[in-house]
Amino acid sequence: MLRTAVAAIAAVTACLVLLTPEAAPAAEGNGAAGRVLFIRQCGLCHSSRPGEVLTAPSLAGVVGRKAGSVKGFGYSPALRAWGRRWDAPLLDAYIANPGKAVPGTNMSFAGQPDPARRADLIAYLASLR
Ligand code: HEC
Numbered sequence: 001m002l003r004t005a006v007a008a009i010a011a012v013t014a015c016l017v018l019l020t021p022e023a024a025p026a027a028e029g030n031g032a033a034g035r036v037l038f039i040r041q042c043g044l045c046h047s048s049r050p051g052e053v054l055t056a057p058s059l060a061g062v063v064g065r066k067a068g069s070v071k072g073f074g075y076s077p078a079l080r081a082w083g084r085r086w087d088a089p090l091l092d093a094y095i096a097n098p099g100k101a102v103p104g105t106n107m108s109f110a111g112q113p114d115p116a117r118r119a120d121l122i123a124y125l126a127s128l129r
Helices: 002-019 031-041 077-082 088-096 115-127
Strands: none
Touching: 031 115, 077 115
């Protein structure tokens, strides 16, 4: 009985977390367009497959993940110490200008200046499990 109640509360909480605006992509991003952008602009360094480390950590499951937390990847001290959990607004700022969002990060990516393209990328990232 108590266990059922706890499970029900957990399920409701999980739904609320999924429904909060912070957890949703910044704008109406298009995941299919984001996939093409990801392959061109991120895929050189990042894999979309879980656990596959290239020169950068896999981005599978990155939305909701604690920054700098993929085991076996040597992050910059800055990103490891940053202590935030990736959500759409934080990803948006990081993809726009990595060094401004997380001073000291060693992601050598110039930044994606177009908000619509960032929204597409984030929609794609949110679809990765
Ligand atoms: C030239 C290689 C390179 C490219 C291109 C690149 N990244 Fe990265 N990325 C990195 C590195 C290296 C790190 C780790 C940074 C650190 O430790 O400070 C990183 C970290 C990240 C993180 C944090 C991951 C975590 O586990 O906390 C995200 C999110 C991210 N990149 C997204 C992107 C996206 C989206 C693109 C494409 C628009 C992209 N990156 C393009 C090299 C790259």
